Amino acid sequence: MTPYLLCSLIFAIGVYAIIAKKNLIKIVIGLLLLEYAVNLLLVLVGYKSGGKPPIIVPQNPSTANFVDPLPQALVLTSIVIGLGITALMVALCIRLYEKYKTFDISKIKRLKG
């Protein structure tokens, strides 16, 4: 259970950064940490003690003692989604910096609540 808790801690640090930090880049970093924690969790739930990578080698075409391949496929998808979001977010950050000349979110406030 400890690895799961440590993994949740990374997730929580990411959420903390998103809620508490006032800098655009820090928020991006918070989302990246969130992404890492989720990917890690998926791989952790599929891990089998002493398991081998899910790749069949010609010498021994048996699949005994493999780790769960399905979460790995999901993580592959999730990594790429995270990359896409990061790219879009960085584009927005650069554009916002050009407009407001600051990364400070408390100064980027044209919209009234």
Place this chain on the structure above:
Amino acid sequence: MNGMSPIVKATTKVFMGFITVYSLNIIAYGHLTPGGGFAGGTMWACGFILLVLAFGKEDAFKIVSQRAASVADCLAAFTFLLVAILGISAGGFFVNFLSKGKEFNLVSAGTLLWLNIAIGIKVSACLFGVFVALAIFKRSKTSSEVQ
């Protein structure tokens, strides 16, 4: 701005070849060894990004332009969809309709190889495109500030 020193340019020329071959290898053998379209495509995009950084934007765009990247992006994405649609000929979307071949061969596993290649081209093109878009944006901003 015309890129970095001649040493960097010369090294880049050599390394670009290695990066291309290695990433294509990762893409093509994705169904047999670790790796695949995404990893290889991202690697290839890194190669192009290196090219832009070393040679400067103007010279690098003579080799590959953003518009070309954008078109390759769209067409590769459509190719992926097309392979999926062609599966209808064998009974449904995403049916692996090509012959599976012999295991552990390069041309085996039916559509997997072709899908990997399509994804590799797509990912490299779009990551390169987004890098170029970010880089161009900086240039236009500084030029307007100078005026």
Place this chain on the structure above:
Amino acid sequence: MTFAIIILYFLLVFMIIGAIIAVEVRDLLGSIIAVGAVGFGLSIIFLFLGAPDLAITQVVVETVSLVILIRAAVVRDDTTYDTHHNTFAVAMALIFVGAFIAFGALAYKALPEFGNPIYAQNQEKKALAEANGNPAAKEDDNRETPAEYYLAHSFEKNKAANLVTSIVLDFRGYDTLGEATVIFVSVIGAYVVLRKVGRRREGREEPASQGKDES
């Protein structure tokens, strides 16, 4: 405790320290490099947990995101920033973190033990039932989980040695279409956001901007 598990704990602690540094350090460049360290630590964890595919992908994706992030951080020369705390937001965030960990600790007791995933438990259960001579007491117990099915049949059906690729591109190929679309969409979104001129000038009092229509 095997070698892989010791490495796992070591790297997890490393990642947590890196994450805290990344969030708290005042230099943006430093914090991006710290987050890069966390990402590379993650890729080594993948390697030790039997996921070489993910390790490769994580390394290259991490490299590209670092390049892109550094591009964002260096729009000005001085990359440090002034901190000022919104006490309310910090308090909210800390309450959330505490609640998340506390409820998580309660809930994780129901998780399968680490290193013994659900598919392996299922296999054991079936083997035990077969040994006792009553395979599939109930019909529901006889169902395979997807993971068991992939391990048993993927290679003979697809002839692809890499089971992860086989799942990504064949069994769950539709997901991958969605994933390719996600990255296509985000790149188009980035192009759209980075256009020099968003609106045509006539009709509205827009701030005059130089540069021609890019459409």
Place this chain on the structure above:
Amino acid sequence: MNAHDILPLFVGIPLGAGFLLPVIALLWKKLVDILAVLAVLALVVMALCVIGAPSCIYKMGNWPPPFGVNLVLDPMSAMMVLIISGVSFAVTLYSVSYMTKFTSKPYYYSLLMLMIAGMNGVVLTGDLFNMYVFMEVGAIASYGLVAFGTEHEELEASFKYLVLGSLGSGFIIFGIALVYSNTGTLNMADMARIISAGGLNRLITFASALFLMGFGLKAAMVPFHAWLPDAHPSAPAPISAMLSGLLIKALGVYAIIRLFYHVFGLTPGSEYSYILMGLGLLSMVVGVILAVGQWDFKRLLAYHSISQMGYVMLGIGLGTPLGLLGGLFHLLNHSAFKSLLFLCAGSVEQSTGSRQLRELGGLCHRMPVTSATCSVASLSISGVPPFNGFWSKLIIIVAAVQAAFTTVPGTVQAGYIVIAAVTVLVSFLTLVSFVKVQKYSLFGALPDRLSGVREVSTVMCIAMIMLAVACIGLGVLSPFVLNGLVAPARDALMDGQSYIRLVLGG
């Protein structure tokens, strides 16, 4: 045509259009408008084909359900697909003329198509992770579209939306990982089978809380609503209509309905039911109170979206057949009148250059079509009798009163009566708010500044008239709509076992 065979095309056609439009634009620019409208028209035709078709599943790659991804068409999905296609068609038609004032129209269409593909993917899929992937497609397209004008406010709203939306996605996929660890499957029907056999344990409850937070963020339920009043008004008008009319429903509410009814087994009087009702009630009240004080036309509409989605959540949370019927019917109605209102706000903004209600006035003489359609939509949203909003609100109120007597037989639960009273009150406040809109924008004296105002182009008028006709039609023909469209969807949702049988067979 067979409903089963055309199922993947609901995603395939908009995806193909989205991929190809930027390339086609390089060859021939004029063609892009026509192709985009044709693609959405094809979706409308296909959606009409699948209405009333028997439920079926489509196996991607011919893999049997728990092993591959599968699409599921049941009456609920059919209803959502019809809503999405109908509103998208009006919006695409409207965009042809409205978006000419923006640059890079091909990219706009590409993002719009991919957003439609994402929503169709979400409502048709039978696989939880696949739902997450297509949700991201739709959501990321909308982040780009909100920032389409690239002005200060738009970028700011888009960033806020992107951060909160991604936070929601993070919660959702964390929940998916936990559910997978416990059930070993991603297929929703298989998951429902395992959970109904083994019962809810603490982990599944924790995961469902994460799902509620994640999808609640996407649906802008009240504690998570901070992004909506910025994002929806900042987007171009057709996109505001898409976001308010479709996206928060397909990505948020539909996912909540599907998960909580089919996977976690919501029943009247359970904790889930109370939580959803509480969220719905809070959204209704807070949304309408914030809306009453607004003077920005689109911002006012955005706050009303929060409030009206509260009605839907309340109906769903009641868990009774009548409550669910009301909730689903209100979902259908809301997408018709709220998209229409946003399109009207866009027309007003395009003609007058302002969306501050105090600067407008007397537009009913200058812009007859916009005024007429805007009035229809306002009457619908405030629940005036012959229009559609009235019927769905009535059903929800009746359902709440009914639940007071039936939840615990023999006693009267006063809480439900209070809920019904609050619902009536919120409806009244909505009426007040829209009387204000009508008075300040459409009637009264025409300010001098606006003396040159003209009606918007014919294409835009046609789009608005289509939605206005839908509002009136849904109201006048409501018994037929309820019987033919909404009640089957309700029955499909209430019967979780038949969903499991449909997907897993046997």
